[in-house]
Amino acid sequence: MFIRSIIIIFICLVGTLQRAQAQKVVKLTTKQSEIILGDKVAILEDSTQRLSLLQVLKPKNQQRFKPSKDKYPNFGFSHSHFWVKLKLQNQTQPQEKTLESVNQWFLKVAYAPIDYIEFHYQDKNGKWQKRIWGDHVPFANRLVFHPQVVIPFHLTDTQVHTYYLKVYTQGSLQLPLVMQSNHRFNEANMVSEIVFGVLYGVMAIMLMYNLFIFLAIRSYSYLFYCLYILSYLLGQSTLNGHSFQFLWGDYPWWANVALPFSITFGSYCAVLFAIRFLQTYKYVPRWNVVLIGFSVVLFFMIIVTFTTEYQISIITSTLSVMTSSVLMLLTGILVWRRGNRAAKYYIMAWTIVLIGLFMAVLKPYGFLPNHFLVDNANQVGAVIEVIFLSLALADRINIYRKETIEAQAEALATAKENERIITEQNQVLEQKVQERTSEITAQNEELFQQQEEIMAQRDAVESANLTLKDQATELEYAKKSLEEKTIQLNKSLEAAFTIQNAILPYEKELAKLVDSHFLLYSPKDIVSGDFYWLHKEQEHNKTFLAAVDCTGHGVPGAFMSLIGSTLLDRVVKMEQVFDPAEILARLNEEVLNVLRHQDYKSDTGMDVCLCVLEYGEHTQVNITYAGARRPLYFLRDATRELEEIKGDRIHVGGVKTADRTFTNHEFTLFQGDNLYLTSDGYIDQNDLKRKKIGRKRFNELLQSVGGLPMNEQYETLLNTLKTHMEGTEQRDDILVMGVKL
Numbered sequence: 131m132f133i134r135s136i137i138i139i140f141i142c143l144v145g146t147l148q149r150a151q152a153q154k155v156v157k158l159t160t161k162q163s164e165i166i167l168g169d170k171v172a173i174l175e176d177s178t179q180r181l182s183l184l185q186v187l188k189p190k191n192q193q194r195f196k197p198s199k200d201k202y203p204n205f206g207f208s209h210s211h212f213w214v215k216l217k218l219q220n221q222t223q224p225q226e227k228t229l230e231s232v233n234q235w236f237l238k239v240a241y242a243p244i245d246y247i248e249f250h251y252q253d254k255n256g257k258w259q260k261r262i263w264g265d266h267v268p269f270a271n272r273l274v275f276h277p278q279v280v281i282p283f284h285l286t287d288t289q290v291h292t293y294y295l296k297v298y299t300q301g302s303l304q305l306p307l308v309m310q311s312n313h314r315f316n317e318a319n320m321v322s323e324i325v326f327g328v329l330y331g332v333m334a335i336m337l338m339y340n341l342f343i344f345l346a347i348r349s350y351s352y353l354f355y356c357l358y359i360l361s362y363l364l365g366q367s368t369l370n371g372h373s374f375q376f377l378w379g380d381y382p383w384w385a386n387v388a389l390p391f392s393i394t395f396g397s398y399c400a401v402l403f404a405i406r407f408l409q410t411y412k413y414v415p416r417w418n419v420v421l422i423g424f425s426v427v428l429f430f431m432i433i434v435t436f437t438t439e440y441q442i443s444i445i446t447s448t449l450s451v452m453t454s455s456v457l458m459l460l461t462g463i464l465v466w467r468r469g470n471r472a473a474k475y476y477i478m479a480w481t482i483v484l485i486g487l488f489m490a491v492l493k494p495y496g497f498l499p500n501h502f503l504v505d506n507a508n509q510v511g512a513v514i515e516v517i518f519l520s521l522a523l524a525d526r527i528n529i530y531r532k533e534t535i536e537a538q539a540e541a542l543a544t545a546k547e548n549e550r551i552i553t554e555q556n557q558v559l560e561q562k563v564q565e566r567t568s569e570i571t572a573q574n575e576e577l578f579q580q581q582e583e584i585m586a587q588r589d590a591v592e593s594a595n596l597t598l599k600d601q602a603t604e605l606e607y608a609k610k611s612l613e614e615k616t617i618q619l620n621k622s623l624e625a626a627f628t629i630q631n632a633i634l635p636y637e638k639e640l641a642k643l644v645d646s647h648f649l650l651y652s653p654k655d656i657v658s659g660d661f662y663w664l665h666k667e668q669e670h671n672k673t674f675l676a677a678v679d680c681t682g683h684g685v686p687g688a689f690m691s692l693i694g695s696t697l698l699d700r701v702v703k704m705e706q707v708f709d710p711a712e713i714l715a716r717l718n719e720e721v722l723n724v725l726r727h728q729d730y731k732s733d734t735g736m737d738v739c740l741c742v743l744e745y746g747e748h749t750q751v752n753i754t755y756a757g758a759r760r761p762l763y764f765l766r767d768a769t770r771e772l773e774e775i776k777g778d779r780i781h782v783g784g785v786k787t788a789d790r791t792f793t794n795h796e797f798t799l800f801q802g803d804n805l806y807l808t809s810d811g812y813i814d815q816n817d818l819k820r821k822k823i824g825r826k827r828f829n830e831l832l833q834s835v836g837g838l839p840m841n842e843q844y845e846t847l848l849n850t851l852k853t854h855m856e857g858t859e860q861r862d863d864i865l866v867m868g869v870k871l
Contacts, residue, residue: 153197155217155290156309158235163314167216167237167307168201174213183250183258183294186213205303207441214295214305220285236274236315237281240306242371243389245440247279248296264299265371265386269379276319277371300386300440326370332513333363354403361396365389390435390447397447397454398428404461408476413468417461424457455484479515486510640664643673646870648844650812650851653863659687660809660863663698672708673743675869677807679760680736681783683863693724694736710740710756711792714782718758718790721783735783739807743871749801751871756792758782763806763829764799765836772833801871804836811864812847818857823850843868 153172156165172195174186185191195215205212216237239247246264253259263272263279274280285291297305310318337359344352367373368389378384401421404410410418431450435443459480466473640647643666651662659680666673676698680690697720701707707716717738725734739760744752755762757777765772775795799805813828831850835843847866 153195153215153217155219158218158220158222158285158309158311160222163311164318165309166201167309168203168305169198170216171198171307172196172215173198173203174215175208176211176213177209179209179211179298181211181213183260183296186294203305203307205305207302207445211296211298212303212305214297214307216293216295216307217290218283218285218293218309219290220288234312235283235285236310236312237283238276238308238310238315239279239281240308241304242278242374243299243301243369244279244297244303245299245301245386246297249281250294250296252291265374266382268382269374275375277375280315301444326372329513330363330367330372332517333359336517337363349406351403351406354399354406358396358399358403361392361399365392365396368392386440387435387443390440390443391432393447393451394428394431394435394443397450398425398432400454400458401425401428404458404476408461408465408470408473410461410465413465413470414461417464421457421461424454428454455480459484483515640867642666644869646840648840648847648868650844650847650864650866652811652860652865653683654811654860655684657685657688658863658865659683659691660811660865661691661695662807662865662867663695665699665702667702667708670708671744673745674702674740675743675805675807675867676738676740677760677809677865677867678736678738679809679811679863679865681734686734687863690734690736693721697721697724708742709794710742710754711794713740714738714756714758714792715790718782725783733784735781737810738782739777741805741807751799751801751803753797753799753805755795755797758792760807760809762795763808763832765804765806765832766799767802767804768800770833770837772829772836774829799871803871805869805871806832807867807869809863809865811862812851812866815851815855815861815864816858817854823854840868840870 154170156167156170158165174181174191174195181191195213218235220235242265244264245266246262249261249263250258251261261271261273272279273282297303337356340352340359341356343349344356364373365388367377368385373388374385378388401424405418405421405425410421428450431446434446459477462473462477462480466477640649640662643664649662651658651660653660659682661678661680663676663678664674678691678694680687680694682690694717697717698713701713701716701720705716707713721735737759739755739757739762741753741755741762744754746752753764755775755777757775758781759777759779761774761776763772763774775797778792780790780792812823813825814822816822831847835846838846851864
């Protein structure tokens with residue numbers, strides 16, 4: 131018995147809670163002509179965006195409807211679809227014959243920028259029907275010619291009717307739902323149209339007035355101001371739905387772009403107007419840079435409104451108008467403090483705008499009472515702003531006129547003062563002319579005496595000219611003698627070139643050792659300090675390749691190249707030293723001995739790139755490399771990537787000691803891979819602007835030609851060098867040797 135009582139009490143509590151949570155029925159009576167439905171509907175949020183009406187009607191989804199607690203539901207920016215459940219019951223009682231129909235009501239969605247509004251209702255046969263409106267649907271589909279979506283109701287019975295609204299939009303979703311009787315709807319519509327008609331009329335008048343002034347005086351402040359008014363008209367009419375109602379009802383795409391475009395473009399024009407009107411470049415130059423930068427950002431934001439989703443563009447445009455409003459007010463204050471008197475009306479205008487925006491934000495939350503000025507604070511603020519800005523423009527003209535009159539008076543006084551000064555100066559000048567005339571007479575006498583002295587000096591010069599002619603004859607003889615010695619020196623250099631080519635290896639020897647190769651060898655003078663050296667050791671199957679850059683060029687470099695080539699022959703061929711690091715160490719010792727560095731402290735030496743090739747099984751080639759301040763480049767045929775191995779940062783020879791240690795680098799390549807040995811002449815060659823080719827560009831060049839045949843690689847390197855050094859002289863000896871394994 132006790133348990134049964136508990137169960138009964140529990141069932142009663144559940145029933146009570148369910149009734150408490152049940153949705154309210156909106157009762158339409160003759161006592162109420164307008165009902166705010168925000169807190170009288172139930173709302174279901176469909177985050178999946180997939181629910182259909184049949185699915186919503188199922189019991190499990192009916193339980194998901196939650197009664198709304200807000201008079202004006204505001205869902206912000208959301209990707210969800212929202213289902214609104216509305217229950218209506220007509221309890222109006224027909225009275226005597228009147229002009230008002232007691233069974234005709236209008237449901238107004240008092241927020242125009244909504245993409246889609248689906249209205250679901252049951253017809254006389256109980257079947258569910260659907261109508262779709264919104265600014266993504268042509269305006270012609272609407273049942274009532276009104277800037278906002280209006281749904282007419284004809285309730286002829288007293289039964290409870292259930293309706294569903296499915297609402298979704300890319301922008302901020304607000305649902306100010308208002309149910310109005312026929313009389314109240316017509317009355318509110320008439321008042322609203324009058325208010326907006328006055329607003330649009332004032333704006334249009336100010337636009338035409340300032341446009342005529344712009345055409346008359348060609349001041350761009352008026353042009354930017356006109357564009358600002360035009361963008362406000364476009365934005366306000368789009369936000370209220372009038373532009374979609376009267377202008378582009380058949381173009382939903384532009385209806386969605388117009389609002390963020392007009393807001394952003396209006397902010398852009400407001401910033402340009404502030405720069406021109408307040409002359410920020412004159413009064414606050416640093417702040418002017420900030421405004422210019424902000425205007426550039428706004429320009430790109432205008433483009434963004436055409437290329438991105440509506441949600442992103444409306445958020446960015448809202449941020450732009452908020453930021454620009456604050457910046458405009460700060461700009462006016464800064465310029466006014468710097469002495470611009472025209473800024474006072476400007477500050478008042480933007481202060482009123484910010485107050486209007488502040489009141490429009492606070493009104494939906496109940497912080498301000500219902501009043502005409504509060505309800506239309508944004509529009510009233512805009513009208514007053516336009517008036518004050520027009521007064522500011524007119525005041526600036528008056529200031530300019532006053533300044534012009536003052537400047538003209540000052541110029542007249544200055545002209546009179548100048549005339550007085552000129553009269554006094556003329557008198558002074560006449561006196562000075564007389565004094566100067568007497569001075570010139572005395573100077574003429576002095577000049578006559580100087581002329582006689584010059585005649586005597588001329589005779590002395592003629593005598594000196596005879597002496598110079600004799601000296602010129604002697605110089606001509608010396609010139610001929612120098613030319614003969616130059617011819618003899620050139621013959622000696624040609625003989626040295628012949629000797630150097632006879633001692634150093636020639637290209638045919640390289641062709642015997644390597645099938646595919648190229649050799650870019652260009653001395654700065656007739657003979658070169660760069661040389662290449664090669665040797666094939668048949669018994670040990672080793673091939674030696676070396677590129678050597680000796681100190682200096684011309685005859686000194688050529689002598690060093692002969693010494694280097696001879697010493698390499700001795701170390702490798704006679705002493706049988708095959709290790710590259712040991713070869714460089716022995717070469718260093720021999721160079722120091724030959725040049726007697728300890729006695730003379732000479733810094734003469736050489737940079738060397740030396741490698742030994744050993745062909746193994748199949749296609750493998752084992753490489754051992756050692757370098758003295760010269761790197762070795764190689765490019766693998768498989769990867770087409772250029773790699774560089776740097777040598778030791780010490781010379782062969784020079785003023786250092788003979789005890790030097792060089793490092794071997796061992797790695798494996800394959801037949802088809804490329805090796806490159808160079809001196810520093812190619813990299814260091816400059817152009818007319820004294821800019822070198824450089825290591826980075828040289829590496830990129832080798833990378834780009836690595837896949838070409840050797841002869842084409844040679845042509846590319848040679849043509850690049852000629853193009854780079856066109857118009858200038860060769861700086862150093864050049865040696866680049868490429869070998870395909």
